[in-house]
Amino acid sequence: MVRKKSVLSKVKKRKKAYRRRQEVRPHVSRSWRTLILVIKAVKKFLNFRHNVESVSFSSRTLDRSKVDEILSNYGSSLNNTQLQVKCHDLIEVNGTLNDLAIIQDIIKKLTSNVCRLDSERKRQLQIRQNKKTSKAVLNNKKVERTINYFRDKYHNNIHFRENQKTRIKKKNSFKYRNDKKYREEVKAKKKKHIFNKYHSNTQFRERFKSKSKFHILTKYHTNSNFRDQYKLRMKSQVLKKYYTYNSIRLKMTQRALNWYRNNNTIMRQNSRRLYNQHRRILKKYTVRQSHQFAVIHRNLFMNNLNRFRQIIQEGPDYVCLSCRLALFRNQVVPFVEQKYIKQNMSDEIKKSIQTYFNYSSSSQSNWICKLCSDKIKKRQMPSRAVVNKLKLCDVPCELKKLNNLEKHLIALRLPFMKI
Numbered sequence: 031m032v033r034k035k036s037v038l039s040k041v042k043k044r045k046k047a048y049r050r051r052q053e054v055r056p057h058v059s060r061s062w063r064t065l066i067l068v069i070k071a072v073k074k075f076l077n078f079r080h081n082v083e084s085v086s087f088s089s090r091t092l093d094r095s096k097v098d099e100i101l102s103n104y105g106s107s108l109n110n111t112q113l114q115v116k117c118h119d120l121i122e123v124n125g126t127l128n129d130l131a132i133i134q135d136i137i138k139k140l141t142s143n144v145c146r147l148d149s150e151r152k153r154q155l156q157i158r159q160n161k162k163t164s165k166a167v168l169n170n171k172k173v174e175r176t177i178n179y180f181r182d183k184y185h186n187n188i189h190f191r192e193n194q195k196t197r198i199k200k201k202n203s204f205k206y207r208n209d210k211k212y213r214e215e216v217k218a219k220k221k222k223h224i225f226n227k228y229h230s231n232t233q234f235r236e237r238f239k240s241k242s243k244f245h246i247l248t249k250y251h252t253n254s255n256f257r258d259q260y261k262l263r264m265k266s267q268v269l270k271k272y273y274t275y276n277s278i279r280l281k282m283t284q285r286a287l288n289w290y291r292n293n294n295t296i297m298r299q300n301s302r303r304l305y306n307q308h309r310r311i312l313k314k315y316t317v318r319q320s321h322q323f324a325v326i327h328r329n330l331f332m333n334n335l336n337r338f339r340q341i342i343q344e345g346p347d348y349v350c351l352s353c354r355l356a357l358f359r360n361q362v363v364p365f366v367e368q369k370y371i372k373q374n375m376s377d378e379i380k381k382s383i384q385t386y387f388n389y390s391s392s393s394q395s396n397w398i399c400k401l402c403s404d405k406i407k408k409r410q411m412p413s414r415a416v417v418n419k420l421k422l423c424d425v426p427c428e429l430k431k432l433n434n435l436e437k438h439l440i441a442l443r444l445p446f447m448k449i
Contacts, residue, residue, distance in 0.1 A: 350398055351365055364397060369407070
């Protein structure tokens with residue numbers, strides 16, 4: 031039984047053969063002798079190509095001369111000289127043919143060597159490609175093995191799965207924050223994916239619509255800024271459509287008319303009446319600021335008027351004990367003798383103060399005006415008291431010697447100039 035050669039021995043043999051060929055190859059390709067021979071062969075080949083036409087022409091003339099010689103049976107001397115020249119040409123042609131044969135042999139050898147080297151190069155290239163493919167297959171198998179291992183571990187090991195998820199999330203979030211190009215790519219991918227899924231998957235489309243409606247409703251009811259912005263945006267859109275498209279304007283007016291005709295109930299009538307009233311008020315008070323000022327002044331006037339009416343509700347029925355004037359309630363205070371006559375006063379002061387009051391000891395309530403009350407508390411006689419008999423207080427000596435200008439400057443009340 032013949033023992034098979036191992037793969038290792040085959041590889042070693044091929045390596046040795048390849049090295050031998052590499053050693054022979056530079057001697058063949060880099061030999062100056064072969065290069066000179068090739069140059070000579072090319073030159074001779076070009077000369078031969080140049081002389082081909084002359085050779086063909088000489089062969090034709092040679093055949094014709096032979097026929098002429100047979101026919102003429104020994105021609106003239108001129109014909110003999112021409113035959114000698116033609117024979118000399120035939121010898122030269124034979125030499126060129128020999129050179130051509132040498133050139134062809136050299137070219138065959140070179141072409142065979144080149145073909146052999148080319149085939150060897152192709153074979154080595156094929157071997158390298160096979161090695162690469164085998165390595166790629168092995169790498170693919172390794173990759174598949176690792177992928178299957180990690181996939182099984184990811185599906186079976188919960189702790190490993192959570193760690194992988196957190197790691198990938200951190201990595202993607204960090205890259206999303208720092209890499210602008212990656213961020214734009216992720217946004218574009220998400221948009222494209224959602225757009226394609228929205229147009230292809232009906233369930234996803236319905237779910238997306240319901241989710242967006244619910245989100246907008248919750249945001250509308252909770253966020254006041256969003257609500258105001260949404261109202262303004264929708265109002266501007268409707269107005270833009272209303273003023274740009276005639277068909278939409280006609281549809282909206284027709285819809286409003288139909289709605290008013292079909293929903294003409296009592297509640298609708300009341301709401302319509304209130305709405306029209308509100309519109310009339312808005313038209314009436316277009317200038318808001320002036321209306322506000324008018325309302326404020328009207329309220330002040332009404333408050334003052336009500337206060338005045340409350341004050342004069344009873345009339346001037348309150349008589350002062352000191353000056354005997356009939357006054358309103360807000361101009362008088364109840365008379366209490368202990369406020370004006372106190373225990374630490376002397377008897378003269380008490381008697382003088384008692385002379386200011388003219389009252390009986392009846393059970394009726396007594397009143398005193400505020401001006402007289404203030405003067406008596408300061409232990410002075412009121413200027414308009416009945417006891418005073420319209421007499422004024424004595425002017426101090428410092429103020430008696432004043433001219434008219436000084437009197438006007440220190441006067442409490444300045445009368446109007448008489449004409």
